[in-house]
Every structure is written in structure tokens, then in C-alpha cells.
Amino acid sequence: MTMVVGFAPDGRGRGVLHLAAMLARSGGEELVVCAVVPAPWPPGLARVDAEYQAELERTAQHALGRARARLPSDVPASYEVLHARSAPAGVLEVAERVDASLIVVGPATEGGSGMVSVGSTSARLLHSSHVPVAIAPRGFHVREGARVDRVTVAFGGSHEDLVVASASVAARIGTSLRVASFAVQARPPYTSGVGHEAEGSIEDQWIEEITSAARAALHDESAEIVVGEGEDWGEALEDVAWREGDVLVVGSSSTGPIARVFLGSRATKIVRHSPVPVVVVPRGRAEELASEAASASTAAG
Amino acid sequence: MAISDPPITEPPQPRLIDQMLRRKPVGVMTEETGADREGGELKRTIGLFQLTMFGVGATIGTGIFVILADAVPEAGPAVILSFVMAGFVAGLTAICYAELAGAVPVSGSSYSYAYATLGEAVAMVVAACLLLEYGVSAAGVAVGWSQYLNELLNNLFGFTIPDAISQAPEQGGVFNVPAVVLIWLCTLLLLRGASESAKINAIMVLIKLGVLALFVVVGLQGWNSDHLSNFAPAGFDGINVAAGIIFFSYIGLDAVSTAGEEVHNPRRNLPLAIIGALVIVTTIYVAVAIVAVAAQPVAAFNGQEAGLSAILEKVTGSTWPASVLAAGAIISIFSVTLVVIYGQTRILFAMSRDGMIPKFFHRLNPRTMTPVHSTILVACIISLLAGVIPINFLFEMTSIGTLVAFMIVSIGVIVLRRTAPDLPRGFKVPLYPLVPLGSIAGCIWIIKDLRAVTIYVFAIWTSVALAWYFFYGRRNSALGKVKP
Numbered sequence: 143m144t145m146v147v148g149f150a151p152d153g154r155g156r157g158v159l160h161l162a163a164m165l166a167r168s169g170g171e172e173l174v175v176c177a178v179v180p181a182p183w184p185p186g187l188a189r190v191d192a193e194y195q196a197e198l199e200r201t202a203q204h205a206l207g208r209a210r211a212r213l214p215s216d217v218p219a220s221y222e223v224l225h226a227r228s229a230p231a232g233v234l235e236v237a238e239r240v241d242a243s244l245i246v247v248g249p250a251t252e253g254g255s256g257m258v259s260v261g262s263t264s265a266r267l268l269h270s271s272h273v274p275v276a277i278a279p280r281g282f283h284v285r286e287g288a289r290v291d292r293v294t295v296a297f298g299g300s301h302e303d304l305v306v307a308s309a310s311v312a313a314r315i316g317t318s319l320r321v322a323s324f325a326v327q328a329r330p331p332y333t334s335g336v337g338h339e340a341e342g343s344i345e346d347q348w349i350e351e352i353t354s355a356a357r358a359a360l361h362d363e364s365a366e367i368v369v370g371e372g373e374d375w376g377e378a379l380e381d382v383a384w385r386e387g388d389v390l391v392v393g394s395s396s397t398g399p400i401a402r403v404f405l406g407s408r409a410t411k412i413v414r415h416s417p418v419p420v421v422v423v424p425r426g427r428a429e430e431l432a433s434e435a436a437s438a439s440t441a442a443g
Numbered sequence: 444m445a446i447s448d449p450p451i452t453e454p455p456q457p458r459l460i461d462q463m464l465r466r467k468p469v470g471v472m473t474e475e476t477g478a479d480r481e482g483g484e485l486k487r488t489i490g491l492f493q494l495t496m497f498g499v500g501a502t503i504g505t506g507i508f509v510i511l512a513d514a515v516p517e518a519g520p521a522v523i524l525s526f527v528m529a530g531f532v533a534g535l536t537a538i539c540y541a542e543l544a545g546a547v548p549v550s551g552s553s554y555s556y557a558y559a560t561l562g563e564a565v566a567m568v569v570a571a572c573l574l575l576e577y578g579v580s581a582a583g584v585a586v587g588w589s590q591y592l593n594e595l596l597n598n599l600f601g602f603t604i605p606d607a608i609s610q611a612p613e614q615g616g617v618f619n620v621p622a623v624v625l626i627w628l629c630t631l632l633l634l635r636g637a638s639e640s641a642k643i644n645a646i647m648v649l650i651k652l653g654v655l656a657l658f659v660v661v662g663l664q665g666w667n668s669d670h671l672s673n674f675a676p677a678g679f680d681g682i683n684v685a686a687g688i689i690f691f692s693y694i695g696l697d698a699v700s701t702a703g704e705e706v707h708n709p710r711r712n713l714p715l716a717i718i719g720a721l722v723i724v725t726t727i728y729v730a731v732a733i734v735a736v737a738a739q740p741v742a743a744f745n746g747q748e749a750g751l752s753a754i755l756e757k758v759t760g761s762t763w764p765a766s767v768l769a770a771g772a773i774i775s776i777f778s779v780t781l782v783v784i785y786g787q788t789r790i791l792f793a794m795s796r797d798g799m800i801p802k803f804f805h806r807l808n809p810r811t812m813t814p815v816h817s818t819i820l821v822a823c824i825i826s827l828l829a830g831v832i833p834i835n836f837l838f839e840m841t842s843i844g845t846l847v848a849f850m851i852v853s854i855g856v857i858v859l860r861r862t863a864p865d866l867p868r869g870f871k872v873p874l875y876p877l878v879p880l881g882s883i884a885g886c887i888w889i890i891k892d893l894r895a896v897t898i899y900v901f902a903i904w905t906s907v908a909l910a911w912y913f914f915y916g917r918r919n920s921a922l923g924k925v926k927p
Contacts, residue, residue, distance in 0.1 A: 183785065
């Protein structure tokens, strides 16, 4: 399979290359690194831009040259300059052409360091991609030869397919799986009248339900399950221990267009506050992977 | 293959005449633009029909929506002949343009063609003309848009923007705000890297054709042969003068040539597409003009704003057809403005790369890959023009600039046949040298009847451009710095 990497034609963004190399190495896949530049206009009065188009091509080739120099040599990769109306459109075009398993993009430039920020390019991708999209946190960096060490899947009590799909991917690339839930409980200045303890027990109850739901989905009583608690999403995500080689998997919302990636409000917040790379999986794709995994295990059993 | 002598680079400045005549070798251009890179996107994918439609789409812009108010008072109902005359000249120039576009293998502007064939100084003059064809016409187009906006507002809400902020000073206003707003809307889109796709382009063509068809069909109800009785009140001179004004509405026909490298069988399809587009466009223009002049007396055209909408309203007595037409005009003129501002910034980009104007103009924003500084400066200047200069003058300046640029292109065809007879050409003008000579003569014929003020201002503008060349361009020319 092939992963498509969106590389900014200004040649910035090492993080995306680090992430792409790590993912490709783990999955034994190859990369298509593409730099998207504005497309020429249709024949007409605007067709006086040959010199401009040539400059775009040159800049993009230069950027890809830098990408080539930076990408570790053990990862097979090809490079492509694409003329498209927008960066997301170009990346999606390539993804469709090569039947990509994953799209890898970098963070927005304005994001805070160390966190995943969704820029206009990745936001559009997240809304229209049929394949999972991986986003690198700002300044993402791994050691040479690093692989995915653990897959953490965000689980909110429903959408078990994603957990199953993540488990099968984790098994395929030979890493451990961890299910993470996030309990965000802002402490209000007043209580609902039942007292802090009662509210606390609601939370405990929720955690218990989530845990058993995840175990049931995985048919595995020993699965690692963690719950991050905090007063806001940042705190809740930090509450969980992260290490190098971690990847967080988030599912798209069921309210989005069928089979496409659309982040619900909770998923969006998880993505924003994640200190590790995030893979956003469209609901339809998660279902496919889950049923593949199910039929594979039936066959094996 | 190089068609010029190697550049002279001894430390003392080369002779002025050598500087002025130095040409950009075609080989360099090919290399710069990657025009013959392997497997690039220059696949021959465009057929005759599609190419013809590109021509129709690029040509029918703003002109026909606004030009009658200026042209009919000059020629009377004989304005129909002015359309035919302007169309004929436009056709000749477009065919010459096609030969140059095919001989110089870059899909650049006539500035690039002139640089490759006639030398640096002439290229600068062409560049000055292109600033009129693009920058000044963008201003004119935006002013035309503001007229239709006002018309639509009036029809829908009974509200018009006061003259003070929707008219140029000469027309009793202070500053045309809606036109400037349009320019900045387009600029914002361009800064974000927006582009027009072939699909949007096709939709725009359909909208334009649709509203013009609506005008002809509905406007026929107002047919009154009496209005045609005094057919040519100002005689042949009037027809000529109107042709000069009308030429504006044929700009874009040459754009067919820029698709040369993507066209199946260009030798056959390029001229056929140019002629086909010309026939279609002229037919539409003449149909619109006949209906318009039969619907109201010549005097009524004078100063009429958003003319086609106003006529429909007069003819039908109801506002909805006028509103539909105005809405169509607003949408399609928006896209014309976008295209023209884009074109202007990219021409400046090419000139800047050649060292003819400061580097400022080819600086790209690394994220959006658009020339942000240049786009903003261009928008400021166009805004100023659109705000204070009346529409007829803007259109006449556009016409004269385009005519001179085309004339130079036609001369370029003749020069290149002499200097590089063996250069492979994708397309050759038929009936050489009649067509280029006819094209040159046609351009001069139309230019001579433009208003004196237009010709003077043009002469001053060209002198400014040449002065710029003497003080800046020839010293900074990238070509002059090439070490052999």
C-alpha cells in the first residue's frame, strides 16, 4: 500500500516527514511525497502566467529535493509536483490515483508547539477524505529508524468499530494497543445539589461502562485501558502518559457525511490537544477495517 | 534554438542600441518555463469545439454590457457595422497572435513574444500596453459592475447607492466605492490562492450567453423600426469612432492562441476556433445591438447606465427580466475582474523575473504561493483608477493599449519570418503577408479615430514606460547580466 504525504512547497515542515517515515516503516508501505502548487488557469485572458507557473514548478521541485534529502533512505518514496486548485484537492487527487491507505500532513504553521493544530489544508482534508488522515504535531521529531511503538485509540463509549480496526492495525504492524477515554469535568462554582461526591460517582460509573464496553469490543479482558481526567481537554490528554512512538487514533463523527472524515466537537478537541501524532479515521473506513478483521479472525478460528 | 546574438557582457555598458534590440533567446524561454519538459501537462486534450467555446467565453466579458451607451451616440443604429468592423480587425490580429504563440514555445503574454522577436525596448512598450489591457481594463470592468449592482439594488430594494459614492468625479460623484469593493473582493480571493477552474469558466460562459439571449428574446418586444430610420447619422466617421470604442469588447479573442500547445492539430483547429469564436461573438453582439437600437431612440443611450437592464425594463414595463440580466452581469463580470487582475499580476511577475521592473513583483508568499505584495499594489492602483476615472475613458485606454500590442505582435510575425525563417511554427498565418499587413492596417485605422485625449495620454504613457526602460530596465535586465 501507499501513503500520500502532503509536503508544503515552501520546503518547511520536517515533522510531516518524520511522521511519514515512522508510519511507512511500521506498516511496510511506500510513500508518495507530493508538493501541490496552484494550477494554471483555463485558456483565456489569464493565460499570461507561463513564467509564474514555471517558477511554481521550480519552487516545488526544490522543496521536494529537500524532502528527498531529509527522508531516511530506508523508506521507499517517490516524489511528485502537482498542479491543483488547492492543496487539499491535490493531495486527495493523488490519494485516489494511488489508492492510498493513509494521507500524512503537517500541522498549521500558527499552531502551538508540540500540539496538533488543524490548518486550513488539513481541515479540508478531514472533511473530504475517504482515507485516514495522519497529522503531525508541530515540531514532531523521532529518532532515526523509529517505528510506531503503541497505538492509542480514543474511545468515547460508542463507535466500537474504530477500536476493533485499531486493534487489527496494531496487530498487523506488531505494536501494542491501548484504549484511552477522556473525562472532562469542569468543576463548576456551584454544584447540582447532589454534592461533589455524587457527581464524582457519576464519573466513576461512566469510566466503568466505557471500560467494559472497550473490553467487550476487543473480546479481551486484559486490554490496556486508560482514562484521562481533567478540567479541560488539555488536562485530560496530559493526564494520560505518552511516550515516543505513540500514535493516537480518533474516529470521525457519525453526523458527518457518510464514509467521510468529519470531526465531531469532541474529536476536534482531542486532536487539538494531542501531544502525539493523530490519525483521524473516517467512520466508513473504520467499519471496513473492523469487518475485515472480524472475517480474518473467523477464518483463523 | 537561439534566435539572437549572444549577449555582450563587457564591463562597460553595452551600446544602447544593442541593449534595446537584445532579444531573449527562445531556448532560454523554453528552459525557464519548462515548455518542452517530458510528460508535462501539455497534453493535447482540447478539441475544436472546446477551443471555440474558450474563445467565446474569454471574449464576451464586460464590453457588450456597457459599451452601447458610449458607442451608439457616435454611430447611431449603424453601430452594428462598427461591431462587424471591430470584429474583423480583432480576427486578423488574433490569427497573427496565434503564429507568434506557436513559434515562441511558451504560453506567455505578448510581452514574452515581443521580447523574443523584437527586442527589449519593444517588449517594454508592449508591457506598457498590457498594463492598459489588464490593469486599466480591470478598472473599467469594475465600474461597469458597479452600474449593474446599482441597477439590481434599485430593482430589488428600491434603493440606489448615492452618486457621490458610486460615480467618478467627472460624472458628478466623488469616488466609485462599489467598483473598489469589487476589486478588493477579487484581490482577497487571489491572495488566498483562488483560481478559476475550467468548470467555473464554463458556467460563467453559460451565464453570459443566457442573459444575452434573454435580452434579445425579451427585448424584441420593444422593436420599433422608426428607431432605425436614421441609420447612420454620423456617417462613416461615426462608425469608425464607435468601432474604436467597441474594440474593447473583442479583447480576449487572442486568448485562444494561448491554448496552442494543448490543442489537437493546431494548424487546423487554431484558425478555425478563432474564426468560429469570432463569428459566434459577432453574431451575438450584432443581435444585442440591433435589439437595443430598435428598442429606444439614439438619444436615450447617452449616459445610460447598466444599459441592457435599463432597456429591458423600458421594453417590458416590469423589473424581473432586468433584474435577472443584472444578476447575470454581476456574477459574470465578477469573474472577468478576477481573471484580469490575476493576469496583470502574472505579467508583472514575468517582467520582474526579467529584471525590467523591481524584484518586488516576483516575490511569492511561501504558503499561498501567490505574489502577495504585487497583488496588493496592483489592487491599490486599479482601485484608484476605478474610483475616479469615467468608464468610457478607461475603455478607450484599454482599446488603444490592446490595439498597439496587437499591432506589434503582427509586426513581430513579419520580423520573425525574416529573422528566423526556419523556426518551427505550430501554426502559420494564411495568406502571408496579407494577413499581418491587414492586421497592422486595421489597428491603425481604428486607432486614428479614437479621441485625441486618448491618443495623447497613450503617447505620454508609452514615453513614461520607455523612460523607465532607459533609466531602470536596460541596466537591470537579467538578459544583460548573463555571462556568456
